[in-house]
Amino acid sequence: GQQVMQIPQYQHVQEGEDFTTYCNSSTTLSNIQWYKQRPGGHPVFLIQLVKSGEVKKQKRLTFQFGEAKKNSSLHITATQTTDVGTYFCAGLRAIYGQNFVFGPGTRLSVLP
């Protein structure tokens, strides 16, 4: 089964609305990465978070790593049609040796 979960699975927003996707793990993660995949494209690396409670920003995107390092979030402010795609988190589970897994992704649709 999935070791890293993401919610929601799908999200439809009106252009200009905010969007947040959440990534949750049952075990502590050593780090977490976020990727974006445009329709018909391939996953593209966005950012990596390593420290507990870390927050990073990229223009309208804000990434956060939870204090317990078991969850993360990606928040997009004032979505644009160019934000359409699937957002994946991927993390290194800190137990049972190294096990780097991708979440199932959140598919974002932005209506103009």
Add this chain to the structure above:
Amino acid sequence: DAGVIQSPRHEVTEMGQEVTLRCKPISGHDYLFWYRQTMMRGLELLIYFNNNVPIDDSGMPEDRFSAKMPNASFSTLKIQPSEPRDSAVYFCASSRGYSNQPQHFGDGTRLSIL
């Protein structure tokens, strides 16, 4: 710099045929990953190599799947015999590290088994 190069981009073949997917990683990257993506199962890691050596192939569905990396600049994923349920997009990715460096994905091979 050239990214990860995969070929072919599209493959349509009949069930029972052998399928070979190819990947050229980014020069200098010592990790190579093969993924399969479907609507039902999402992005699944099939196998990954470190310095051309297979490290974890626990994601390979069954014996019909095999992967090789004869040198640092080339890897293949082979399916023999192919079945309709193998239809998916197969991605190759490479990176400088297992989990602490970004993975760079190729454009993928869209495989359809009739």
